[in-house]
Amino acid sequence: MLSALVLGLAYASAYSMLALAVVLIYSGTRVLSLAVGEIGAFGLYAGLWSHDNGLLGVRPPVFAAALVAMLIGGVLGLVVERLVMRPLLGRPALDSLVATLAVALFLALLELKLYGLDPFPAPSPVGDGSVEIGGATLTVTEMTLLGLAAVVALGLWLFLTRTSFGLATRATTSDPTVARLLGVPVNRVYVFSWGVAGLLSGAAAALLANLTGSLTPFSLTSALLSALAGAVIGGLDSLGGAVVGSLAVGLVNGIVGSRVDPTTSAGVIFVAVLVVLVVRPRGLLGSARVAA
Amino acid sequence: MTLLEVRDLCSGYGSLQVLFGVSLEVGEGEVVALMGSNGAGKTTTLRTVTGLLRAMSGTVHLDGRPVTGTTPERLVSAGVVMVPEGRGMLRDLTVAENLAVGAYSVTDKLQVGASLDRVYATFPILHERREQKAGTLSGGQQQMLALGRALMASPRLMLVDEASLGLSPVMTERAFSLIAEVNRTLGVAVLIVEQNVLALDLADRAYVLEKGQVVASAEGDAVRTMQGRLRTAYLGTAV
Ligand SMILES: Nc1ncnc2c1ncn2[C@@H]1O[C@H](COP(=O)(O)OP(=O)(O)OP(=O)(O)O)[C@@H](O)[C@H]1O
Numbered sequence: 001m002l003s004a005l006v007l008g009l010a011y012a013s014a015y016s017m018l019a020l021a022v023v024l025i026y027s028g029t030r031v032l033s034l035a036v037g038e039i040g041a042f043g044l045y046a047g048l049w050s051h052d053n054g055l056l057g058v059r060p061p062v063f064a065a066a067l068v069a070m071l072i073g074g075v076l077g078l079v080v081e082r083l084v085m086r087p088l089l090g091r092p093a094l095d096s097l098v099a100t101l102a103v104a105l106f107l108a109l110l111e112l113k114l115y116g117l118d119p120f121p122a123p124s125p126v127g128d129g130s131v132e133i134g135g136a137t138l139t140v141t142e143m144t145l146l147g148l149a150a151v152v153a154l155g156l157w158l159f160l161t162r163t164s165f166g167l168a169t170r171a172t173t174s175d176p177t178v179a180r181l182l183g184v185p186v187n188r189v190y191v192f193s194w195g196v197a198g199l200l201s202g203a204a205a206a207l208l209a210n211l212t213g214s215l216t217p218f219s220l221t222s223a224l225l226s227a228l229a230g231a232v233i234g235g236l237d238s239l240g241g242a243v244v245g246s247l248a249v250g251l252v253n254g255i256v257g258s259r260v261d262p263t264t265s266a267g268v269i270f271v272a273v274l275v276v277l278v279v280r281p282r283g284l285l286g287s288a289r290v291a292a
Numbered sequence: 293m294t295l296l297e298v299r300d301l302c303s304g305y306g307s308l309q310v311l312f313g314v315s316l317e318v319g320e321g322e323v324v325a326l327m328g329s330n331g332a333g334k335t336t337t338l339r340t341v342t343g344l345l346r347a348m349s350g351t352v353h354l355d356g357r358p359v360t361g362t363t364p365e366r367l368v369s370a371g372v373v374m375v376p377e378g379r380g381m382l383r384d385l386t387v388a389e390n391l392a393v394g395a396y397s398v399t400d401k402l403q404v405g406a407s408l409d410r411v412y413a414t415f416p417i418l419h420e421r422r423e424q425k426a427g428t429l430s431g432g433q434q435q436m437l438a439l440g441r442a443l444m445a446s447p448r449l450m451l452v453d454e455a456s457l458g459l460s461p462v463m464t465e466r467a468f469s470l471i472a473e474v475n476r477t478l479g480v481a482v483l484i485v486e487q488n489v490l491a492l493d494l495a496d497r498a499y500v501l502e503k504g505q506v507v508a509s510a511e512g513d514a515v516r517t518m519q520g521r522l523r524t525a526y527l528g529t530a531v
């Protein structure tokens with residue numbers, strides 16, 4: 001039971017980062033981004049490839065792959081905002097949604113072209129060690145993931161509540177037009193949100209690949225679907241909701257997935273999404289505007 | 293010296309033209325009323341001046357310098373803040389956070405502190421409710437927060453869009469007298485956009501907007517005469 005719980009929590013950590021990326025973008029721009037999975041995956045491919053093949057004659061250690069994933073993910077986020085999303089500001093939500101899907105597909109197909117369909121090995125930077133606690137085996141990787149996700153969520157929370165630009169971000173989330181009228185440079189907030197979302201995406205890619213041991217094209221987009229489920233359950237414009245929803249989804253994955261089977265757990269999750277959409281469309285912690 | 297000068301402004305939404313050559317002026321430290329009934333184009337005028345909407349033609353000058361097609365962000369830095377229709381509460385943020393966002397363009401921390409003290413002194417209820425979410429305030433309190441928040445940017449000119457909207461007659465009078473007080477004590481010029489003819493009590497000068505055009509203007513004592521006329525005309529129903 002304990003090991004299923006920890007495995008679930010480890011997945012929840014990765015999902016929560018993707019869900020935070022989704023919520024960060026959604027709450028500023030009302031755009032549901034389907035690209036925030038593949039953006040990080042693309043970065044991680046580059047990181048793992050340079051670990052395998054060396055870069056400028058040096059072979060970066062495997063933990064550097066995660067940093068590269070975050071870096072490239074962040075830059076990709078900025079590029080996508082500037083080149084694709086900015087011109088679509090003010091257009092119907094469906095246009096932007098389709099655009100983010102196109103970005104995800106483009107990146108996944110590029111990964112396929114560059115690295116092939118075979119799973120790309122993603123060794124854990126903290127090794128394959130494990131510890132016994134109360135008869136349950138917990139891997140060092142899982143526990144590192146939990147710690148990292150907690151640090152990331154805490155960092156994001158501190159940024160949003162303790163810094164001036166964080167306040168500007170929340171003001172933009174609450175009402176972009178009013179924020180502009182008060183002097184908040186909302187375009188800079190949008191760029192920044194996409195950048196941070198890309199960073200989170202890279203971190204999530206690294207975490208998930210370490211859990212499964214490998215990376216394939218579309219694997220992060222499929223994880224994004226679980227994260228989206230978490231975000232919808234938690235409330236699409238609530239960062240706290242993203243974490244809570246992802247925890248729920250991760251735990252169901254871990255417990256039902258290992259006790260019964262993965263298909264059942266996916267079924268349970270998406271029935272939960274439907275129930276939320278019908279009964280409380282704004283999600284557990286979302287604001288009323290989500291449902292509007 | 294004219295603070296704000298709007299000349300022959302034409303504007304609208306997509307291909308729908310709403311303003312047909314609006315001209316008006318606000319002098320340093322003045323209170324100017326822009327009156328007009330529903331759909332006359334009052335909000336559209338303010339949106340175009342602040343740069344939320346792009347002008348089709350015409351010009352906007354601030355201190356004699358052109359600011360046509362500027363952005364709201366830049367206009368705030370230049371000392372012009374708009375208090376939007378419906379009060380524009382950042383509902384999920386606390387009262388104190390709303391005020392902090394109002395000061396976003398100000399880099400001098402001491403100045404922000406001084407503005408905050410002044411706002412809390414003028415509106416003690418905001419100090420009392422500072423940790424409360426703005427969305428939970430009453431309409432009158434929200435209007436105070438909207439005014440106080442605009443003052444946090446230390447503006448020279450406030451554009452106030454229908455402060456009376458949704459307020460009781462008592463609260464409306466309260467809001468108008470606060471606007472007058474802000475003008476008197478801080479010397480902030482105010483362009484007050486209203487349907488309510490009581491706003492003319494504060495005004496040094498007034499314009500009447502009808503179907504996107506200025507159809508009347510008055511200055512000094514003539515503002516009272518205009519008030520009488522408007523009271524009996526169609527605007528009278530709003531009182
Ligand atoms: N976003 C919009 N898109 C299209 N048309 C609009 C939009 N906003 C306003 N209009 C139209 O522009 C005209 C002027 O509207 P505006 O909001 O400027 O009037 P107003 O004088 O502020 O009225 P009110 O007293 O009701 O606030 C109206 O005919 C309105 O239908």
Ligand SMILES: [Mg+2]
Pocket residue numbers: 334335336377453454
């Ligand atoms: Mg209006």
